[in-house]
Amino acid sequence: MTPVPIFDAPVSALRRALDEKEISSVELTNIFLDRIEAFDPELNAFITVDRDRALAEARSADARIARNEADPLTGIPLAHKDVFCTEGILTTCASRMLSNFVSPYDAHVVSLLKQAGAVSLGKTNLDEFAMGSSCETSYYGPVINPWKPGTIAGGSSGGSAAAVAARLVPIATGTDTGGSVRQPAAFCGITGIKPTYGLISRYGTIACASSLDQGGAFGASAEDCAFLLSSMTGFDTRDSTSLDRPVENYAAIIGAGAPDAARPLDGLTIGVPRDFFSTGLNDEIRTAVEGALAQYRALGASLRDIDLPNVRLAVPAYYVIAMAEASSNLTKFDGVRYGHRAAEYADLVDMYCKSRSEGFGAEVQRRILTGTFVLSHGYYDAYYLQAQKLRRLITGDFERAFAECDLIACPTSPATAWALGEMSDDPVQMYLGDIYTSPVNLAGLPGLSHPCGFNAAGLPIGLQLIGSYFSEARLLTAAHRFQQATDWHLRRPPIAGSAHIPDTIDK
Amino acid sequence: MPLSNEQLMRLARLARLSIPDDKVDITRKQLDSIFILIAQMQAVNTTGIEPMSHPQELAARLREDVVTETDCRTAFQAIAPHTEAGLYLVPKVIE
Numbered sequence: 088m089t090p091v092p093i094f095d096a097p098v099s100a101l102r103r104a105l106d107e108k109e110i111s112s113v114e115l116t117n118i119f120l121d122r123i124e125a126f127d128p129e130l131n132a133f134i135t136v137d138r139d140r141a142l143a144e145a146r147s148a149d150a151r152i153a154r155n156e157a158d159p160l161t162g163i164p165l166a167h168k169d170v171f172c173t174e175g176i177l178t179t180c181a182s183r184m185l186s187n188f189v190s191p192y193d194a195h196v197v198s199l200l201k202q203a204g205a206v207s208l209g210k211t212n213l214d215e216f217a218m219g220s221s222c223e224t225s226y227y228g229p230v231i232n233p234w235k236p237g238t239i240a241g242g243s244s245g246g247s248a249a250a251v252a253a254r255l256v257p258i259a260t261g262t263d264t265g266g267s268v269r270q271p272a273a274f275c276g277i278t279g280i281k282p283t284y285g286l287i288s289r290y291g292t293i294a295c296a297s298s299l300d301q302g303g304a305f306g307a308s309a310e311d312c313a314f315l316l317s318s319m320t321g322f323d324t325r326d327s328t329s330l331d332r333p334v335e336n337y338a339a340i341i342g343a344g345a346p347d348a349a350r351p352l353d354g355l356t357i358g359v360p361r362d363f364f365s366t367g368l369n370d371e372i373r374t375a376v377e378g379a380l381a382q383y384r385a386l387g388a389s390l391r392d393i394d395l396p397n398v399r400l401a402v403p404a405y406y407v408i409a410m411a412e413a414s415s416n417l418t419k420f421d422g423v424r425y426g427h428r429a430a431e432y433a434d435l436v437d438m439y440c441k442s443r444s445e446g447f448g449a450e451v452q453r454r455i456l457t458g459t460f461v462l463s464h465g466y467y468d469a470y471y472l473q474a475q476k477l478r479r480l481i482t483g484d485f486e487r488a489f490a491e492c493d494l495i496a497c498p499t500s501p502a503t504a505w506a507l508g509e510m511s512d513d514p515v516q517m518y519l520g521d522i523y524t525s526p527v528n529l530a531g532l533p534g535l536s537h538p539c540g541f542n543a544a545g546l547p548i549g550l551q552l553i554g555s556y557f558s559e560a561r562l563l564t565a566a567h568r569f570q571q572a573t574d575w576h577l578r579r580p581p582i583a584g585s586a587h588i589p590d591t592i593d594k
Numbered sequence: 595m596p597l598s599n600e601q602l603m604r605l606a607r608l609a610r611l612s613i614p615d616d617k618v619d620i621t622r623k624q625l626d627s628i629f630i631l632i633a634q635m636q637a638v639n640t641t642g643i644e645p646m647s648h649p650q651e652l653a654a655r656l657r658e659d660v661v662t663e664t665d666c667r668t669a670f671q672a673i674a675p676h677t678e679a680g681l682y683l684v685p686k687v688i689e
Contacts, residue, residue: 188673191666191670191672285650298647298648298649324655324657327654327655328650328652400637400638402631403633403634403635404635406631407632407635414609418610422675423674423682423684424670424673424674424682425670425673425675428675432685433685435684435685435687436610437685438684438685439610441612443609444611444613452611453621453624453625455609455611456602456605456611456625457625457629459608460625460629461632463605463608470632470635472645473635473636473640474632475645475646475647476640476643476644476646477635477638477640478645478646479643479644479645479646480643514624514627515628515630515631518628518631519631529649530649531648531649531650532649
């Protein structure tokens with residue numbers, strides 16, 4: 088067994104150490120809180136850290152462990168993307184609009200993880216209202232990629248991804264509307280999963296685009312994601328789109344051994360959309376992803392070329408739907424019941440306009456304006472309805488593909504993390520980067536990103552696995568077996584090698 | 595179809611946003627580039643395709659017609675910009 092620093096231990100090792108009283112949750116929580124204090128000023132991954140509350144949760148977790156009543160995540164520190172409402176703690180959505188907003192209730196995901204006994208260290212930074220692919224639109228400033236100063240962490244859940252990559256927290260929650268879990272996971276060199284739409288309740292998750300938004304999980308490995316995802320899922324009557332299905336214990340499922348240890352993925356057919364590897368894909372990413380596909384083949388999987396002909400129009404269809412739904416969802420921010428209200432105004436309409444223009448940043452306003460346009464009289468059929476028809480065609484492409492394969496593998500993003508500010512003046516260029524992730528949200532399918540290499544500049548590259556509806560266990564199992572045979576998921580940025588407290592643990 | 599200043603102002607009014615004078619040109623330019631992107635959708639013939647509004651075909655769930663929520667007005671109004679006697683205060687709408 089290789090000793091690793093405690094802050095770098097997998098969740099399974101933390102669980103064992105807590106259960107065997109080698110460490111208390113209070114000690115563990117302090118280790119991560121100290122790391123946040125030492126290193127977050129460089130990364131800006133957190134908007135709010137609540138030390139007292141975290142330590143109080145850790146104390147009750149220790150009491151629960153002492154009573155032998157621990158659940159898999161009892162006493163394990165985590166962080167929530169600041170889009171999940173948390174009672175009594177600021178929930179900002181990285182917007183000036185909600186910079187004073189303390190939610191009167193917990194999101195369903197937050198309640199479930201509290202019940203599981205997980206210890207919340209705080210709330211992570213994101214693109215304002217989860218609108219962006221770089222975490223540069225945050226009112227609280229950009230998140231910095233732990234792999235390289237001056238580089239974006241990806242988005243919109245970039246704070247959660249950077250915090251896990253830098254080992255400021257073992258696991259973190261996120262949301263994914265068009266790639267917001269998978270793309271920052273790829274950019275920060277960690278694993279992230281967005282399950283089937285409807286598996287995680289959206290109650291208390293501040294909505295971006297309601298028919299696309301879905302919670303997700305970040306961890307250093309598929310196994311760590313499995314622990315978190317199982318505790319986030321479950322039927323909730325308060326979300327009309329929540330699906331009434333039994334909760335699966337993903338960590339137990341992926342932990343079961345394969346019949347043929349040398350070829351653990353024997354019998355698995357992976358579809359490869361060849362079009363995704365042609366124009367617009369960076370050569371270093373192509374090479375890394377092809378290398379990962381060869382590894383999957385070596386593990387027993389068979390590869391098969393597939394065709395997703397309508398996916399080339401996924402980005403425009405996705406943005407029309409996402410912006411239409413966002414413009415509608417964001418009408419609730421009007422300065423009346425909560426959030427920012429302008430100091431001076433002439434009348435009610437002036438109060439709405441001033442409060443919203445002061446409260447929302449430029450990208451949010453662009454999306455509201457575009458969404459308003461595509462929903463307005465005379466344009467609705469040409470844009471919104473056409474996008475919904477394309478959504479049907481794209482979903483049909485996936486249905487046909489899954490008749491021929493069990494999973495689809497492709498790059499997570501056509502680029503690696505870029506320099507801060509590089510795309511700030513060109514929103515469309517940034518939108519085009521969602522080409523491989525947004526079709527998955529249009530169809531409501533589960534998707535996972537895991538690290539599969541680095542470019543010459545030392546920035547991580549991600550591989551995306553896409554599954555059919557409710558195939559989360561299969562996605563996590565495939566990624567887990569890849570990770571058992573490779574070490575990309577064990578690479579750490581320099582900041583995560585900086586031991587603040589030099590304790591180690593047997594992995 | 596490039597957006598005119600008048601169209602932008604109309605959109606802003608519908609969206610309850612005010613765009614300062616020095617931001618009008620850049621906003622118009624950026625929206626135009628988004629419109630070029632989304633106009634690509636017109637290249638596909640979608641005649642006869644049923645629009646898809648949602649990834650899961652779900653029927654609305656029904657529940658017993660009973661009270662399930664408690665009164666949370668005090669908690670909800672504690673975070674409001676301006677309230678009085680349990681009411682949300684806004685500028686006068688009718689003289």
